[in-house]
Amino acid sequence: MSDQEKPDISSIIRLLGPGLAELLSGRQIELENVELELGELELWIPVGGISPSIYPAPVPGGTGQIAPQVQRLPRPDDLISEKFLMEPDIFPAQIREITLGATKSEGGTRGSTVTVGGSTSIPFVHPQTPPPHPPVISLDVFDTRVPMPKALKNHLTEVIDDPAAWAEMNVEQFGADMVTVHLLSTDPLIQNKSPREASKTVEEVLQAVDIPLIIGGCGDPKKDAETFTEIAEMAEGERLLLNSVTSDMADAKTLEPVCKAADRYGHCLLGFTGLDLNSAKELNRRIYQYFPPERLLMDLTTVALGYGLEYSFSIHERARIAALMGDKELQHPTISACTNAWSAREAWMDLGPAFGRNDLRGPLWETIGGLTLLLAGVDLFLMMHPLAVSTLRDVAGRLMQPGEVKPVMAEWAALKI
């Protein structure tokens, strides 16, 4: 199906790419069952008050069934007019505004840059206070093969071993604002590739695409520090986002050199903590010793729907409200690794005919995780599935600029479906 055949096709479909559009329009594409190889079911959950019991939440003050009113009051002759006033909330503080990537005139080689943050309010609660920038979507590229459900792998077969080509596809076919290059091959427990080799991969991607990049490490605090330092120097002035620096680095005494290298060569940093605002604030304070807060973003951890998304949601709401109320240590733009949705079994496992179509269930899992955190104020999303990407972008655009609503009748009640 091409756009020519269906000229009035909705903007969602247009963004999907040919395979998915056919899928949604009811044509035949059978995807095989996904592989059951995805690991990582376990998650970080914050330590809270601990109680082993689960009880249905009672309603305090609930009075049970209220007896129906017996006394009949006279009907008012006419409607009693009332107004609804919607005032936007005014917060005393603001989230820092950070530009990622740098063009030639700014000292880099990017064709465009993106800016995140700058919010002065909880997002999408009032038409007069939209976030200053639309959310940014970064699509993943891996430098080595990782276990991935078929629903994701399906449209990547051509590029899966070529990070540069993969990045190009993310930009050209799926409209990525940024690309994240995950350098998992550097993991000492996997291929243990050298920082130099990783740097070369990044260089290739920088040449292949001209949008800003995020550089993902392998999670080893020593190795990541070496890799990031090497890449920071190689890509001087590009304003990369290094993903991520952690308190493990502080423990391994590698935080200082990474922060200093990132600062010297003009990059941005992402501080990662596991669903705990106190740890996030503590890590930020440590980073401030070596690195300007004006270029620091936070990853507070994104957990999949069904595995604790509500913890991620609440921590982002808490962080954003505290920041807007004046907590300087939390006034950083936030990012969400929505791709974590795919660690939920419900995203990829065959659950039987009643829950069929995991070709849609998986992307919906990623979409809902993303939209939920969008409502909580997240500024930048790491994503994978094209359908999730197009939906998030589409909905975010409409949340930013809500069209006028003319009062109507609820038409669904009598609608023939």
Next chain:
Amino acid sequence: MKEEHKKSIREISPIDVYKLLPRTNCAECGEANCMAFATKVVNGEAVIEGCPPILTKSYEKDLGKLQELLAPPVRVVYFGTGPDQQTIGGKHVLYRHEFTYQNPPPIAIDISDDMENEQITARINKIQDFSYTYIGRPLALDALAVRSVTQSPDRYKEIIQHICGLCNLPLILCSTDPAIIKAGLTVCAERKPLIFAITKENWKEMGELVLDFCCPVVVSAPGDLSLLRTLVRTLQEWGIEDMVLDPGTFHSDRIGQTIHLFTALRKAAIKDFDSLSGYPILGTPISVWNGQELSDDLNRWQEAYLASMLITRYADLLIMHSIEGWALLPQLIWRFGIYTDPRKPVSVDAGVRTFGNPDKNSPVLITSNYALTFFTVESDIKAAKIDCYLIVIDTGGLSVEAAVAGRYLTASKIAESLKEWKADTLVSHKYLIIPGLAARLSGETEEETGWRVLVGPRDSSGIGQMIREHWPPADE
């Protein structure tokens, strides 16, 4: 819109409640004393009606004061009867981290009167059979929204009768035509259906029906919150109390408006204590089915993400059309999650669980007591049909990975648990299977326990294969 400031649930102290209790420390509520009970009440862990003496005549006044003190700014409304009755609203706060959200929004699926009776029967069966087991409990659909498409009161009455003969699911009667609603009410009023809807056009006739039949009603003014407040005010004056608000669920390019409307209404109720906004909110993701999309799957896709956004942003009741599992499952799971207590991980009791018919040679596994971990492992062991023992260790409700990192699951904790649950009496061997995500504890665990450790898979779906391939363990 501002009215006299009532205390929000977060401002009420146990003392405020204690002062109005009998203060006899009779312990009939199950707590040690009145202060302990008062603390539970303000934490949302007990209801005031859990105090037997306060329900007696002599404390009538205090009960009234307590109910007023603790009343949520968003009123509670009920529809349906008996065990299937639905409770909606009763919200205290805007943000989940402030106080556990109360009363998860029921999901009603539509039935339209242009469907053949057999079609309706099949659809109802599908709705009633829909179930997914999550953290050990079934997630299900809750109600039916019966729509009049033919605009024939006779047909409407007929299908309501047909539906009542098939199931006890609570009903929402959907039509803005009072004649249709009346036809429906004459055959199902005793089931306390929710009426959809009173509007600017029909409020006089529909209001009479609401009062005649004593049923809760939705007040509908899509896109116009001033009109919504106007209608509510008028109906309040008329003595109608059980209302649900429909600010309009717009989709596609107007989805932003929907989020603004829902949020504005809920903020007015909670921050400004506006009694005209303090009612449950109806979300209608079914609105996406107005024929603008090219395929049913695209409609389902839109309906699904819109429903999830409305669960996040203050809907207290949802009406949907899709009954496809892929579209509904995330709603049921998200609804469960966002309505859990933000202060506590969901956990299960520690102890030994037995699967199949294990004997002295059967494998012994361990896992954490985080509910999701436990139920996932449990279902995987059952699916693999393995006879074994599973020792659930108290990790404070943390998952294996988090518990290992946070030192809630350690070699000495494992040793302690093996002793506590008398693992050496369960089996005659000394092989312990630990989760793949706890692999780094294996050396220390062997030292502390004297058991040989086998490292299991990182995802418990691999347990079956592991046991088939590696049990019994090869001799050293």
